Amino acid sequence: MTDVLLYGVLSGAIFAMVSFGFSLVLGVLGIVNMTHGVYVVMGGVLTHALATQAGFPIPLAMLAATVLTGVFAVAIHKIFVERVFKTNPLMVLVQTFGIAIVVTKLLEKSMGASERLLRVDVPGHAITEIGSVIVPTIELVVFAIALLSTGALVLMLNYTDFGRSIRACRDNPRSASLLGINVNAVYAKTMLVCGLWTGLAGALLVASKPVAPYMQQQWAVDAFLIVIVGGLGSIPGVLLGGFLYGVLNYTAFYYFPVIAPSLIFGALILLLLFRPQGLFGLGAVARK
Amino acid sequence: MTLKHSFSTLGGQLFWLLACGLAVALVPLVSDPYWTRVAVFVFINIGLASAWNIIGGVAGYPSFGHAVFFGIGAYASAILTVRYGVPLGLAIPVAAVVAGLFSLVFTPLFKQRGFFFALSTLAASLAVETMVRNFRWVRGLQGTDQGWNLPNDRPVAFYYLLALAMLILCLASVLVLLHSRVGLALKAIAKDETVAASAGINCTRYKVYAFVFSAVWPAVFGAIYAPFLVYISAETVFDLKITLSMIVFSVFGGIGTFLGPVIGGILLSIIDQLAWANFLDWHSVIYGALVVLIITFSPGGVISWFRRSGARRGHA
Numbered sequence: 001m002t003d004v005l006l007y008g009v010l011s012g013a014i015f016a017m018v019s020f021g022f023s024l025v026l027g028v029l030g031i032v033n034m035t036h037g038v039y040v041v042m043g044g045v046l047t048h049a050l051a052t053q054a055g056f057p058i059p060l061a062m063l064a065a066t067v068l069t070g071v072f073a074v075a076i077h078k079i080f081v082e083r084v085f086k087t088n089p090l091m092v093l094v095q096t097f098g099i100a101i102v103v104t105k106l107l108e109k110s111m112g113a114s115e116r117l118l119r120v121d122v123p124g125h126a127i128t129e130i131g132s133v134i135v136p137t138i139e140l141v142v143f144a145i146a147l148l149s150t151g152a153l154v155l156m157l158n159y160t161d162f163g164r165s166i167r168a169c170r171d172n173p174r175s176a177s178l179l180g181i182n183v184n185a186v187y188a189k190t191m192l193v194c195g196l197w198t199g200l201a202g203a204l205l206v207a208s209k210p211v212a213p214y215m216q217q218q219w220a221v222d223a224f225l226i227v228i229v230g231g232l233g234s235i236p237g238v239l240l241g242g243f244l245y246g247v248l249n250y251t252a253f254y255y256f257p258v259i260a261p262s263l264i265f266g267a268l269i270l271l272l273l274f275r276p277q278g279l280f281g282l283g284a285v286a287r288k
Numbered sequence: 289m290t291l292k293h294s295f296s297t298l299g300g301q302l303f304w305l306l307a308c309g310l311a312v313a314l315v316p317l318v319s320d321p322y323w324t325r326v327a328v329f330v331f332i333n334i335g336l337a338s339a340w341n342i343i344g345g346v347a348g349y350p351s352f353g354h355a356v357f358f359g360i361g362a363y364a365s366a367i368l369t370v371r372y373g374v375p376l377g378l379a380i381p382v383a384a385v386v387a388g389l390f391s392l393v394f395t396p397l398f399k400q401r402g403f404f405f406a407l408s409t410l411a412a413s414l415a416v417e418t419m420v421r422n423f424r425w426v427r428g429l430q431g432t433d434q435g436w437n438l439p440n441d442r443p444v445a446f447y448y449l450l451a452l453a454m455l456i457l458c459l460a461s462v463l464v465l466l467h468s469r470v471g472l473a474l475k476a477i478a479k480d481e482t483v484a485a486s487a488g489i490n491c492t493r494y495k496v497y498a499f500v501f502s503a504v505w506p507a508v509f510g511a512i513y514a515p516f517l518v519y520i521s522a523e524t525v526f527d528l529k530i531t532l533s534m535i536v537f538s539v540f541g542g543i544g545t546f547l548g549p550v551i552g553g554i555l556l557s558i559i560d561q562l563a564w565a566n567f568l569d570w571h572s573v574i575y576g577a578l579v580v581l582i583i584t585f586s587p588g589g590v591i592s593w594f595r596r597s598g599a600r601r602g603h604a
Contacts, residue, residue: 098579228404
């Protein structure tokens with residue numbers, strides 16, 4: 001039992017990291033970005049390709065993949081999303097879904113559709129014992145990096161000028177622009193931040209679990225389910241939601257593999273029926 | 289009554305709908321079976337898009353889980369005809385009723401608006417899909433089946449005429465709805481729900497009407513789809529892509545309008561079919577790219593190319 005819980009918590013860090021970017025974009029730009037799953041997958045696939053085929057050392061491969069994913073996110077924003085999201089935010093969902101389909105297919109064509117896993121061993125300590133559970137050390141490293149980078153993101157949002165401008169645009173874009181903030185630039189930078197952090201999540205993910213382009217849809221779905229559960233507008237909500245989801249996912253699949261998806265979705269439905277705003281949601285947000 | 293006037297009254301529009309329907313009904317006499325089969329898909333797609341348009345376009349509550357009603361219709365039809373030997377003519381209305389009752393379960397979600405409504409409907413429908421996938425009695429004839437095999441004993445022309453008949457009924461009911469008090473209320477709700485409520489409109493009641501209406505028709509078409517395709521499974525009839533198709537057809541043609549889903553359904557179905565037939569490998573890329581381009585550069589849809597004001601109207 002403890003090992004299942006432990007693995008659930010470990011996987012929760014990446015869920016939280018992925019959902020955080022999604023929640024940020026949803027909160028600041030007001031759009032549901034269906035290419036979010038592609039960021040995850042791109043981070044993983046690029047890392048693997050750079051590390052195994054271009055001979056990059058793994059940390060450098062992860063960094064490069066992260067940056068590339070960030071650039072990709074901004075490009076998508078500038079070329080496609082920017083034209084549409086102000087007048088028709090909900091249609092961005094369909095638009096980004098189309099982009100996700102196209103990019104996934106292009107990725108598959110160029111890099112192959114198969115699952116890939118980066119086998120990494122922490123030099124010296126391949127495995128670690130926590131209590132009675134044996135865990136590959138890389139999983140702990142991934143967990144730590146995910147936690148730290150999410151923490152860095154939270155700190156940035158709360159304590160830097162850049163973070164303040166992002167929050168200003170989220171709370172009231174009109175006032176923000178009246179105060180001299182270049183709202184469009186902030187939107188683009190928010191997408192960059194989202195792409196970077198989600199790409200990093202994908203890069204870390206490929207070191208512990210297999211990643212393939214087709215998984216992008218599941219990641220997008222997971223991300224916004226976690227955001228719904230955690231509640232929009234709440235940072236601790238999303239983080240907690242990510243961990244809860246990781247644990248729920250792991251335990252459900254371990255103990256009841258056949259009905260696990262139903263259990264998870266059943267739990268979500270119950271939550272939505274009794275608390276539509278999510279765990280920590282900021283009350284009834286009447287957004288149209 | 290002038291010709292132009294006949295396009296805007298209910299009676300006139302119903303007349304034109306029937307006339308077009310009769311013309312289309314004669315097409316199988318001159319076309320080959322391939323295109324007749326494509327046409328059945330087109331009719332089903334138009335019906336789905338029109339139904340979604342009522343809740344998503346006219347009422348302004350985009351439901352992202354609508355494929356669930358299509359799936360319920362398909363499964364109901366399969367279960368009734370295969371397991372209980374119910375004739376198709378009875379299975380279709382029963383499927384519609386089942387979907388209508390089931391849609392009432394979604395009513396708590398109407399407390400939310402915009403994104404929250406969209407995401408919640410999506411989550412709810414994903415839940416239903418996985419439950420169907422795991423509930424043996426529903427999933428297949430034997431406990432080990434993953435889908436339903438239906439008898440293949442009717443010619444394509446039967447499905448063509450059946451789908452066309454159902455489509456004409458569906459579009460007629462859409463026209464009646466749009467011209468009624470319910471249609472007015474929905475348009476008011478879409479414009480500004482708070483003001484509508486202040487004006488005395490019982491918003492929740494009309495939203496529920498719209499939702500049930502928009503759930504019943506996908507079930508009808510799902511019930512036709514099952515025997516037409518001969519085999520159904522949870523993956524094929526509850527697919528997220530079906531919901532997204534409903535949305536894309538409506539948006540492409542012109543969201544919130546009557547003709548929008550019709551035009552979108554026809555054009556996009558044909559494009560999709562041509563892409564699949566000629567560029568199989570890149571078919572999804574072409575379709576996805578087309579969707580993206582349309583939404584990026586023409587959010588008002590094809591209909592807006594023909595209108596100067598581009599404002600949403602409830603009728604053709």
